[in-house]
Amino acid sequence: MKKIGFIGYGSMSRMIADKLLEQEKIADEMVLVSTRTNGEKTETLRKRYPNVSFQSPEELAKQCGLIFICVPPMAVKETLTKINPFLQENAHVVSIAAGMTLDRLHAWTNRQITRYIPTLTSETGIGISLVVHSERVAEDSKKRLEGYLSAFSKVKNICESDIDAASNLTSSSPGFIAAIFEEFAQSAVRNSSLTKEEAFEFLIHSLLGTGKLLLEKQMTFEETLQRVATKGGITAEGAEVIQNAMPGVFDELFARTGKKYAEIKEAVRP
Structure with missing residues (x-):
């Protein structure tokens, strides 16, 4: 089986690797990791899975057929251009960075490219994995990747033009939901002895x-x-407040996040 590489070992990278190893979809000797930081998280990985190998990005690219690029958007170009000369001919590169379009990614490598937007909720085995494959991705590569992701999430192929809005509903939504219900809880405290x-x-x-x-x-x-909500009841009264107030809030949310995605795309030139 193809070795799997992870360049960058942040929260999402750890989640993907942990879930695949926990579900025994891959063996630890198949996994290579490249990270600039070695700390508690990498030490935990070494202890739990002693056969995981830690390599430079270039060495990882030589050995792995499937590579997850898990670095911030502004570091994607540097990472891809660095490893491109060392990539296997049939390598499948998967980018999880927001705002990095397939066209832009292909400006830095001519290998198979997939955009994948993970979500924190997949740590519980529940969540939507958003996937956009480029035309160059072979059917067996699509099947392999989606088979891995389906071990801990529901995989949804979507149009790239919808990925930013969909990311708000999947990847970002745990944060949005937390922000909403933090305010709900705080209001309850202000208006009671709870x-x-x-x-x-x-x-x-x-x-x-x-x-x-x-x-x-x-x-x-x-x-x-x-x-x-019974008509004329208490819940209906509260729901009406929300229905009156929230459309504007969520329209502004999509406008603000859309602007941020555009800024990222503008900042990272081919």
Whole structure:
């Protein structure tokens, strides 16, 4: 089987490697890691999986048929141009960086390229992996990659033009949801004698239960609201406040994040 390389060993890179190793989709001797920082996280990986090899980016490129580029967007060009002369002829390069279009990535290498947007929720085995393959990616390469990702997530192939908006709903949404419910909990504390810990506990269980209802009962958000909010009742009153206020908030969210994606694309020239 092809060896798998990870260039960069941050939060998402660790999640991908850990899930693949935990699910026994790959053996540790198949894994190579290149990282500028050696700390507690890499030491933990060494202890749990002693056959994982730590190499320079160039050496990793020589040995691996599938390579995950897990560096910040501004470091992608430097990384790809550095390893390009050493890549195997049929290498499959997977970039997880936001804002790095396939056209731009292909300006730095002519190998098979896939954009993959992971999500933190895949640490629990639940989440959507967004995937966009370039036309150069062979069917067996697509199948291999998607087989790996499906071990800990649901894989969705989407149009590249939709990837920024979709990323808001998958990769970024845990942060957005946390920000929303932090404010919800704080408001409960301000308007009652509940402690912050109690408010968090109540909301977390409500979030978990709502998610299970939506998935297991295949309910929509609208159906859930209808089940909970009796016409003229208390929940309906609160829901109306949210429905009046939130469209503008979320439109601004998409506008602001869209501007940030555009800034990243503009900053990184071919």
